[in-house]
Amino acid sequence: MAELRVCALYPDLMNIYADRGNMLMLQWRCAWRKIGFRLVGVGLGDELSSDEHDLFYIGGGQDRDQLLCARDLVEVKSGALHAAAERGAVVLAVCGGYQLLGHAYVLGAQEVAGVGLVDLRTVREEGPRLIGNVAIEVELDGEPGPRVLAGFENHGGRTVLGPGEQPLGRVLRGNGNDGASGQEGVRRGNVIGTYLHGPLLPKNAWFADWLIRRALGLDALEPLDDELERQAHLSARRAAGV
Numbered sequence: 001m002a003e004l005r006v007c008a009l010y011p012d013l014m015n016i017y018a019d020r021g022n023m024l025m026l027q028w029r030c031a032w033r034k035i036g037f038r039l040v041g042v043g044l045g046d047e048l049s050s051d052e053h054d055l056f057y058i059g060g061g062q063d064r065d066q067l068l069c070a071r072d073l074v075e076v077k078s079g080a081l082h083a084a085a086e087r088g089a090v091v092l093a094v095c096g097g098y099q100l101l102g103h104a105y106v107l108g109a110q111e112v113a114g115v116g117l118v119d120l121r122t123v124r125e126e127g128p129r130l131i132g133n134v135a136i137e138v139e140l141d142g143e144p145g146p147r148v149l150a151g152f153e154n155h156g157g158r159t160v161l162g163p164g165e166q167p168l169g170r171v172l173r174g175n176g177n178d179g180a181s182g183q184e185g186v187r188r189g190n191v192i193g194t195y196l197h198g199p200l201l202p203k204n205a206w207f208a209d210w211l212i213r214r215a216l217g218l219d220a221l222e223p224l225d226d227e228l229e230r231q232a233h234l235s236a237r238r239a240a241g242v
């Protein structure tokens, strides 16, 4: 039997936007298909195995908690996370976690190093926080055409991608990475960062399935009765006005 092995990084510190809901979504969509599911939490100071997990998750966090995790990510977990990404494991990082995927998170005079899985930089500016419902259009391999991800964003940091980096999607409504570029998130292969939470996967069941497929290397998954999930998705889209 296939088994999805998920590692939640810093589940006690990086979890402010119902990130646990994302884990439950993966768990149930696997269970309903009789795919095994294993969730391991890995915290500050814990060693990280690069090959014991198919999907690594980092959720959102307050600046203070984020700084603790940033240092640990760089000092303790960087090698394993890079090795995992290189072998094609899925890395999904939301909001605060997304900011830590890049090279730096800059808060005033303080420049906090990120794990550098992707080329991006985030600066916490004086301007207002970027808050509200958001919808983006994404084109992902294996999907029949462009699709919509809907969620909620709340971040002070503005993220700018390096020249070779692709966004996860195009902003339809909301602010996205910096409120100006029209870009939202980042995607390099199976490494994905996004500001969408609220939480992301229960509002976008199709994306949860895309992640499961990528993590397990499957072309297709057994369809489920997704009427409730479809309603949740439409409701999140309506909130964003899309």
Ligand code: GLN
Pocket: 016, 017, 059, 060, 061, 062, 063, 066, 094, 095, 096, 097, 099, 154, 155, 156, 157, 158
């Ligand atoms: N602390 C970060 C910011 O404000 C991320 C916030 C979050 O994860 N919601 O930009």
